[in-house]
Amino acid sequence: MATHIKFGRLFTGLKTTADKDQTVVIDGDKFAYVGPSAQAPKPATADQTIDRSRMIGIPGMVDVHVHLTYGNAMCEEDIDLYAPIEFRALRGLINAQRLLAAGYTAMADPGGSNRVPLSIRNAINAGLFPGPRISCSGPYITSxxxxxxxxxxxxxxxxxxxxxxxxxxxxxxxxxxxxxxxxVDYIKIAMDGIQRHPNGDLLAAFNQDEITRMTEEAHRLGKKVITHARGRESTLYSARAGVDLIFHASWMDDECLDAMLENKCAIGPTLTLINHAITFLQPSDPGYGKERYALAMREWGPACQGLPKAHKAGVPFMTGTDSGFSGTPYGEWHAKEMEIFVKFLGFTPGEALRSGTVVSAGFLTGGDKLGAFEKGRFADFIVFDGDPLADIAQLLDKTRIKEVWQGGAPIALKLPTMKREGVSDFSYKMWNDMYSQARVAELAETKRIRRVAAE
Ligand SMILES: [Zn+2]
Incomplete structure (x- = not known):
């Protein structure tokens, strides 16, 4: 029994525009026909026919930068210390399901504790639980x-x-x-961190010979390489080493660009996290006004200068959000990256949507069978009420996602509401200020100090 779905419009992912009056035929878990309704094969008696002619079909979206073990963390200690590995696996599984419910049928986890992402991937692949198709690394390799x-x-x-x-x-x-x-599906290497040269530029964590050696070894073993590289130096070394995907590349220059083009590197700018650090952090958040916030502020400008050049020059761009932090909770903001590509990096909505589907899928294991409406690919897609090619930000509106299909079947997920305190509030940090007598006197003036009732 095949399923025939008639769409008013279809964005196949194979080009930057949508086509009108299209039909897809699904046989098993894959597309058997994608094309004009007028030429579509006639449904057999036993076939199911579905009319979605008021909707647009969009390939299942892909986020290449989700950290399933982080647990919507509020600080690095939450990520590394405050939940048993076993709990992180259970928590990570349901958070993966939040992506699927948001129309993200596949994702990459580039860095998590121990073998947690691997285990979530394997449990989903084994059919134990529904979830997005996951490709993942082990822990970051760092210096x-x-x-x-x-x-x-x-x-x-x-x-x-x-x-x-x-x-x-x-x-x-x-x-x-x-x-x-x-x-693992690939190797993740931290090519910089937060340490700087005296001139303020970020220091590379490994030298050129080292990153080249690690990349060669991963490639020899048939695995791709992702680097975290914000600074110019680490981006340049990564590009020269021929890593497959560079995250951030915020301070890239022409020399970096030439090396990326020569070695066919892709970029995952992951600007959503930086954008949220700038726009969401409240004065009451511990990070507000601190070094990490200042770094985000300092990074945004150069990123919006260098990255559009790389896009124009033809470097493939993949969409990632660094979801897993409190500022980028799972299932919430994944489509924001496409909006940022359009608003700040010079993408057309069609180009951004290709990045967020078929281009990003290309990085995943078995990705040539994902990310697009095409005969022979897995039938992973969303039924969308709207026109993201006119307004890409519509993709953030989950009420417009009417159906999520994966492997030729609609997904029905009932996700529980999280109890926030049980999920990520494990660190013991209590104070945001130092309450000396002088500070308390200062705060008393602004009436921000409460009195104990009996006083
Ligand atoms: Zn990350």
């Missing part, structure tokens, strides 16, 4: 200058951390081989 080595040197990177700290190339190669043995 003393890289992301995830947050803690004092005498503490190191704990076993539950999202990063694996290496102190030599032998250790790095050993970690790559171990992760490949355990079944």
């Amino acid at each position: 003393r200058q890289g992301l995830t080595d947050w803690y004092p040197t005498w503490f190191g990177a704990p076993k539950t951390s999202i990063g694996h700290l290496v102190t030599s190339m032998d250790e790095a190669i050993e970690e790559i081989r171990t992760q490949v043995k355990d079944g």
Whole structure:
């Protein structure tokens, strides 16, 4: 029995525009026909026919930057320390389902603690639970200058951390081989963190020889490589090493661009998190007015200068949100990245939607069978009420997503409401200020100090 669905408009993902009066025929879990309704095969008696002629069909969307183990964390300690690994797996599974419910039928998890993302991926693939199609790495490989080595040197990177700290190339190669043995889809390397040169530029966590060696080893073992690289130096080293996907590239210049074009690197700018750090942080948030906030402010301008050039030059752009932080909760803001591409990076809505579907799918394992309406690809798509090609921000409106289909069947998910305090509030941080007598006197003037009732 096949399913015939008639759409008013269809955005196949294979070009930047939509076509009118299209029909898709689904046989099993894949498309058997995609094309004009007038030429569509006639349904057999046993076939199901569905009329969605008031709707537009859009391929299932893809977020290449979701961290399932973070748990909508409020700080790095939440991410690394405050939930048992087993709990993170259960929490990560339901958060993965939130993506699926939001029309994201596939995603990449580039960095999580231990083997949690792998286990979530395997459980979904085994049919134990519904969820998006997941490709994932193991923990980030990092150095003393890289992301995830947050803690004092005498503490190191704990076993539950999202990063694996290496102190030599032998250790790095050993970690790559171990992760490949355990079944990762790709290797994630932290190419910078927060340490800087005296001139203010971010320091690369590994030198050129080191990132080239790690990339060669991952490629030799048949795995792609993603780097976290915000600064110019780390972006340049990543591009020269020929890594497959560079996250951020905020301070890229022409030299970086040439190396990216030569080595066919893609970019995942992940501007959603930076945008939210700038626009969402409240004065009452601990991060407000601090270094991380200042970094976001400092990064936004250069990113919006360098990245449009890369897009114009033909570098593939993939959509990611760094979901898993309190500022980017799961299932909420994934489509924001496409809106940012249009508003700030010079994309047309059609180009952004291709980035958020078929282009990003290209990075995933088996991605050539995902991300587009095309005969032979998996029937993963959404039925959408609106016109995202006129206003890309409509994709953030979940009431417009009428149906989510995955593998040729509609998905019906009933997701529980989270009890916030049980999910991510594990750190013991209590104070945002230092309450000296002088500070208390100052606050008393503005009436911000409450009295105990009995006083
Ligand atoms: Zn990330």
